[in-house]
Amino acid sequence: MQNFWTSSGYSQLQRTARGWLAPTDDYLRLFLSRPELALLPESCAAEHALHEALLASPSRPVAQTQLQALQDGDARESYSLFLRFRDGLLDAGTLEAYYLNLFRSGSITIPPLFIDLIAQAILRNVLDDAADAYEVRAGEMLFRRQRISTQDGQVLAGDRDVIDMLNETSGLGDFGRFLAEAKAPLRSIDMQVLTDENAHDYWQASNRHSFLLDLTHEVSKDLSHGLVFTMTRARSGLKALARVLEKWVQHLLGVAVSIKPLQKVDDAAWRWHVGLDVEATVLLNDLYEGKPVEPERMQRLLSLFRLDFANPQEMRADVAGKPVYLGLMMNAEGVLRLKPQNLLLNLPLAGSIQ
Template identity: 85%
Template sequence: MQNFWPSSGFIQLQRNARGWLLPTDDYLRLFLDRPELALLPESCHAEQALHAALRAAPARPVADAELQALQDEDARESYGLFLRFRDGLLAAGSLEAYYLGLFRSGSISIPPLFVDLLAQAILRNILDDAGDVYEVRAAEMLFRSQRISTQDGQVLTGDREVLDMLNETGGLGDFGRFLAEAQAPLRSIDMQVLTDENAPGYWQASGRHNFLLDLTHEISNDLSHGLVFTMTRARSGLKALARVLEKWVAHFLGVAVDIKPLQKINDEAWRWHVGLDVEATALLNDLYEGRDVEPERMQRLLSLFRLDFADPQEMRADVMGKPVYLGLMMSAGKVVKLKPQNLLLNLPLRQAL
């Protein structure tokens, strides 16, 4: 077993009988050590006292007067958001229950960063016994924004934050930024496409998020007359992503589904679809309603998927046995921000779980 994503907090968490993650004091302390809450040399006495008290007892009640005593407005806001997150998590009882409850409520009251950190810890739990490095890399797409590169028919996805940092500093941090401002040459960007040969390097440095994943379909047909893709490569990142999404659904909803990258949508009885991101949701809605879609927009569609329930009886009666089509799409800026909660909220289940 590989201890991937060491910063996820997985080892600080515990499982309940269902396999869901129970929050612990040690897990909450990780948030207190993050840059948003870590003490600075200029932190006031009240902030130092609150930080120390929370480190000693992360679940302790915090009076409003303690927050208001913080001199720095940003610090007050950061601690307020952490306490809202902490209280909601403890009330829900598990990371999964809190995650589901957030999106089912229709009101997300915590920063997107906290949502992504929850998803990372949950995925680390889901994939704890995974031996497939492609699945683990694909799972990063569920909690970290990606940049897409397309050239000569190849589609690669890389971590947005890492790529932006490398583009800005050449991977040399503040010194690299200084060199860039001085227009001095920076070392070339070194990010490898994940392969069987370099997979050990991923396990050794999974927290760096510095491997590209190949999302290329073997051959893609012209999309101007419909949504058409050929079968994917044997070690395809798309297939790995499909396996991760299957496990995600099973873990949360207890429903077995089969997801495959799709060759094409050619279904006169198309009844249900789910976009895996904002762009794909809008595109599939337009196509379903028969609206015209600009060719440039169609070209930003990265992949389609077909989802089938293992037991059609678990589906709504009006769509029982019908496939669910999924879409993954990049923005005009070639960015993908996958929304895994869409699969938990929008599948045609027979009854709410």
């Protein structure tokens, strides 16, 4: 068992008898220490008083007059969003219940950042006993955007924010930005692809999100004479992602499923599909309805998956026993924004499960 994602706040949460995570004051204090709520030199006295009061007792009620006393409009909005998030989380009792309730309500009233932080903490719980660095690295895809690179049949996923920061500053922060603006030479960018040889280094570096994940699932080799040998890679990042998604569904819905990467859907009785991101949702809908799809869009499809329920009785009666097809796709800018809530909301569950 390895420790990872120490910045997720997992150690500040309490695990319930159900295995879900109950919020604590220490967990809420992590949000108060974030840049969005941290005090600034120009913060007014009322903001200092509110911030200090919440640090001392993060669950304390806050009157509307206390918010209105803040001189800075951005600060008022930031604290209002935090308090809305905090109150919803405390009312739900666990991070998992809050996450499910939020998306089932159809009204998202908190910033995407808070949603990603909640998802990370839940995934840290889901993967707590994981010993496979590939699986944990794949888990990052559920709460951090990925920039996708495709070349010579290889598909690599890297953390978008880290890659963009390195491209801008070469990893040297404000000093690197200064050198870039001055057109001074910067050191080369070096992000490692996760392999069996360097997997042991992932655990201590997990907070930096600096490893690339190879999503190449199959490798083809031309044997000449028109023969092509296709081999499925044992260490495919897509297989690791599939295992994470299986655990995600089991943890939050209590439903056992198996998920396997596919190269294509060859099913005349295709009945149900779920896009794992906005782009894949639209593409699968178009394919299902027989609409023409531009080659450029198809090339952005990273993978298909087949999901099967272990117990077909947990599915809607009209599709019981049928596979569910999943899609994963980058956008036109080469960015993948996976939406793990799609699996929770759009699987064909029997009414008793929902």
